[in-house]
Amino acid sequence: LDTVWERRFGEDCPEEHDLFTMNVEEVFQCQDLSEEEVWVSGVDYTGATSDPLKDYAPRIVEDMNKKNWEDILRFCRVYAHLEAEVEQASLTWVDRLGFDMRVLTRSPPRIMEIRIPFEREALDERDARSLLTMMGQVAWEKERKVAIPVAK
Structure with missing residues (x-):
């Protein structure tokens, strides 16, 4: 032993x-x-095995909240389908299956905890960051009603 x-x-x-x-x-x-x-x-x-993002989650959350706050607001509108005006939103955690957010709405004033799943399981830190970036891009395109070209 x-x-x-x-x-x-x-x-x-x-x-x-x-x-x-x-x-x-x-x-x-x-x-x-x-x-x-x-x-x-x-x-x-x-x-059971531990989540592969457990050591990287705090840094991913910090980076998203500092550098990608516009994407976080888009996540609220596009993926969480919030119709209330969002005053403040932040990521609180990320794991291989998705991420958690804390959202403060203006009217009606409410604090909500929201879970948004990834499209697929994240394999590692790089993959999780890639999935978040992809979701941010898709949300941006949906809000602007960008037509996605179809490959021939």
């Missing part, structure tokens, strides 16, 4: 009494108060 710990974390293993092994039977997952909670089996929990 000491060797596995050292390889995985790059440091000496803590004292024996500080380590515990858990046998997970079930996990109760609840993303937030507005979503339905789910019981996950121990087999599914231990077999």
